[in-house]
Amino acid sequence: MTTVKIAPSILTADFGRLADEVRAAELGGADMLHLDVMDGRFVPNITFGAVVVDALRKVTRLPFDLHLMCVEPERLIEQYADTADTINVHIEVSPHINRTLDAIRRLGKRAGVCINPGTSISAIEESIPAVDQVMVMTINPGWGGQQMIPEQLDKVARIRRLLDEAGSPADLMIDGGVKTGNIASCVHAGANVLVCGSSVYNDQRSVAENIADLRRAVRA
Ligand code: DX5
Ligand code: ZN
Numbered sequence: 001m002t003t004v005k006i007a008p009s010i011l012t013a014d015f016g017r018l019a020d021e022v023r024a025a026e027l028g029g030a031d032m033l034h035l036d037v038m039d040g041r042f043v044p045n046i047t048f049g050a051v052v053v054d055a056l057r058k059v060t061r062l063p064f065d066l067h068l069m070c071v072e073p074e075r076l077i078e079q080y081a082d083t084a085d086t087i088n089v090h091i092e093v094s095p096h097i098n099r100t101l102d103a104i105r106r107l108g109k110r111a112g113v114c115i116n117p118g119t120s121i122s123a124i125e126e127s128i129p130a131v132d133q134v135m136v137m138t139i140n141p142g143w144g145g146q147q148m149i150p151e152q153l154d155k156v157a158r159i160r161r162l163l164d165e166a167g168s169p170a171d172l173m174i175d176g177g178v179k180t181g182n183i184a185s186c187v188h189a190g191a192n193v194l195v196c197g198s199s200v201y202n203d204q205r206s207v208a209e210n211i212a213d214l215r216r217a218v219r220a
Helices: 015-027 050-057 097-106 152-165 183-189 207-219
Strands: 005-008 033-038 064-069 086-090 110-115 133-137 171-175 193-196
Touching (some): 015 207, 086 097, 183 193
Parallel strands (some): 005 193, 171 193
């Protein structure tokens, strides 16, 4: 049986008390922390960069899964050499993707490639041997709290087949709109790591309760 990992994204956390929010994810049983770095160019928003990630590194032992929503990501990766465990870059802004993935691995990090809803799988197919993770965006990136685009689950299933055919042990991650109501379908499509933003950080329930609910929904 595949072990499913939950990666809370702090994008909808309370940025005024970020350290507490991160500790809550660790105490609540998260498997890693998903960090959304946005540059105001690849996506309209600007979130945070290496200075904040450095500060968060000091408050938790959770692995850091860094999602660079930035143009020219190859210019930024070294800034996360001491903090990130996995560095994910978008194929849409990586003309020399294999060089970038190699550079990430040379830093001793796991290398991930992200693919937007409108990008065809063929864009990443040749890079499968060079990746430790494929991240499928099931929303158009830029904001938390959006609805999942359900058609993207078919793409997840097709990428799962490609990874299996290649004998790749890479993780298959879904980012965007994962909730208790669809998390089982995400796993059924072949994902084994789920980014959960607004389904973990919201006003309805505590971080720990939300993580527990999501885990229960996977098993249901
Ligand atoms: C959006 C980010 C996501 C976001 C997911 O561009 O990449 O990681 O935080 O948030 P939810 O789970 O609310 O869609
Ligand atoms: Zn993300």
